[in-house]
Amino acid sequence: MNKNTGHYHITTFGCQMNKADSERMAGILDNMGFISSEDPNKANIILYNTCTIRDNAEQKVYSYLGRQAKRKHKQPDLTLIVAGCVAQQEGEALLRRVPELDLVMGPQHANRLQDLLEQVFNGNQVVATEPIHIVEDITKPRRDSKITAWVNIIYGCNEHCTYCVVPRVRGVEQSRRPEAIYAEMEELGRQGYQEITLLGQNIDAYGRDLPGVTKEGRNKYTFTDLLYYVHDVPGVERIRFATSHPRYFTERLIRACSELPKVCEHFHIPFQSGDNQLLKAMARGYTHEKYRRIIAQIREMMPDASISADAIVGFPGETEAQFENTLKLVEDIGFDQLNTAAYSPRPGTPAALWENQLSEEVKADRLQRLNHLVGVKAGERSQRYMGRIEEILVEDTNPKNPTQVMGRTRGNRLTFFEGDINELKGKLVKVKITEVRPFSLTGEVKEFVLV
Ligand code: SAH
Ligand code: SF4
Numbered sequence: 001m002n003k004n005t006g007h008y009h010i011t012t013f014g015c016q017m018n019k020a021d022s023e024r025m026a027g028i029l030d031n032m033g034f035i036s037s038e039d040p041n042k043a044n045i046i047l048y049n050t051c052t053i054r055d056n057a058e059q060k061v062y063s064y065l066g067r068q069a070k071r072k073h074k075q076p077d078l079t080l081i082v083a084g085c086v087a088q089q090e091g092e093a094l095l096r097r098v099p100e101l102d103l104v105m106g107p108q109h110a111n112r113l114q115d116l117l118e119q120v121f122n123g124n125q126v127v128a129t130e131p132i133h134i135v136e137d138i139t140k141p142r143r144d145s146k147i148t149a150w151v152n153i154i155y156g157c158n159e160h161c162t163y164c165v166v167p168r169v170r171g172v173e174q175s176r177r178p179e180a181i182y183a184e185m186e187e188l189g190r191q192g193y194q195e196i197t198l199l200g201q202n203i204d205a206y207g208r209d210l211p212g213v214t215k216e217g218r219n220k221y222t223f224t225d226l227l228y229y230v231h232d233v234p235g236v237e238r239i240r241f242a243t244s245h246p247r248y249f250t251e252r253l254i255r256a257c258s259e260l261p262k263v264c265e266h267f268h269i270p271f272q273s274g275d276n277q278l279l280k281a282m283a284r285g286y287t288h289e290k291y292r293r294i295i296a297q298i299r300e301m302m303p304d305a306s307i308s309a310d311a312i313v314g315f316p317g318e319t320e321a322q323f324e325n326t327l328k329l330v331e332d333i334g335f336d337q338l339n340t341a342a343y344s345p346r347p348g349t350p351a352a353l354w355e356n357q358l359s360e361e362v363k364a365d366r367l368q369r370l371n372h373l374v375g376v377k378a379g380e381r382s383q384r385y386m387g388r389i390e391e392i393l394v395e396d397t398n399p400k401n402p403t404q405v406m407g408r409t410r411g412n413r414l415t416f417f418e419g420d421i422n423e424l425k426g427k428l429v430k431v432k433i434t435e436v437r438p439f440s441l442t443g444e445v446k447e448f449v450l451v
């Protein structure tokens with residue numbers, strides 16, 4: 001059979017980086033002549049783009065993979081690919097664990113999928129995990145949405161957070177050239193995309209590895225410079241970005257966000273813990289006082305901005321009192337949204353080897369207590385929307401109620417309202433908020449905004 005015919009299926013685990021990588025890999029497969037399939041059992045190329053941030057994310061991959069490996073015994077022309085962070089972490093070991101695999105490829109190799117697949121079709125079992133310079137995008141991603149899009153601006157991470165596998169699996173920081181980012185955004189604007197999220201594991205690190213001097217004489221091109229540079233891309237109405245790191249976050253960035261009309265009023269700044277000793281053990285490079293100062297500055301300059309974050313409970317050695325410092329930070333700041341996780345020891349990270357690990361019971365109990373508080377505070381934050389007119393970018397139908405459409409406020413709250421998706425998809429609509437819940441809102445249409 002001609003290998004370049006047939007269907008491919010991609011399942012993506014993990015973060016927005018992986019989603020963006022999957023869209024590029026799908027673009028490559030489309031370009032090679034394969035057809036996308038939602039159903040893995042109808043596909044003869046199966047690609048799992050994997051995540052290893054916590055153990056449960058990794059285990060999920062093995063169970064999916066087990067099923068397809070079995071299928072391969074009956075259907076030898078099946079091509080099985082593991083991409084992403086588990087691939088990078090396990091490398092050759094993955095072939096020993098699942099010998100049916102054809103291709104194991106780390107995240108830095110996503111843009112090389114065609115080349116790697118051709119090696120597979122020539123009869124090889126291929127492992128591509130060596131660090132490389134990420135080749136600039138020449139492929140057209142197959143984007144899941146026609147309204148919102150991701151744009152990577154910096155790959156990798158140079159931090160050494162003691163719990164985290166990301167630097168190990170994503171490699172060192174590599175900033176894309178501002179011109180390449182601008183060109184990708186321009187193309188998205190031409191295609192009708194209204195909202196773009198700029199992505200980096202540590203977006204504040206953008207530009208550190210680029211040569212060049214700015215007009216103001218600073219010797220580095222920063223993320224803030226990039227925002228000023230890209231904010232006028234025609235057609236794009238909203239710009240978001242993630243993830244900010246408190247260690248490098250600047251007042252200049254807040255000012256840029258307050259000055260630039262397309263940049264949405266939302267900051268995602270993980271704090272991980274509210275306790276200084278734990279922050280030190282995590283090697284995060286800031287104190288809870290510094291974190292509070294950042295939030296205070298944001299609220300002074302942009303009083304309505306939404307703030308979201310990530311936090312870990314049950315880090316090795318975390319005492320009840322230290323955990324309560326995290327609760328206190330959440331109580332004091334009142335996040336619009338908080339992604340919480342129980343600490344999970346990861347291979348190759350320093351904290352995994354420490355002896356002061358906590359029991360799963362303690363972690364689960366703290367996670368539950370924190371999540372409860374997060375819901376209460378998010379509910380309080382949602383109150384401010386009641387009765388207000390909010391601008392919603394309509395993305396889709398409400399999957400739970402087909403007479404409603406859904407989209408997000410500029411502050412990133414999911415909002416539902418009655419409407420016809422065929423008429424409203426991709427429109428910016430002014431909606432009066434009539435009902436609030438901790439993580440979503442309901443409203444009614446007030447007016448359509450031109451675009
Ligand atoms: N670059 C981002 C986060 C990337 S990972 C940052 O610096 O904040 C996403 C989130 O997963 C982290 O913010 C952290 O809260 C969580 N996480 C990372 N490693 C973890 C681990 N070993 N156990 C539990 N949660 C973890
Ligand atoms: Fe992981 Fe820390 Fe880098 Fe975030 S900044 S990706 S938590 S090492």
Ligand code: F3S
Binds near residue numbers: 016085166
């Ligand atoms: Fe997971 Fe890799 Fe993202 S480990 S969170 S998919 S960077």
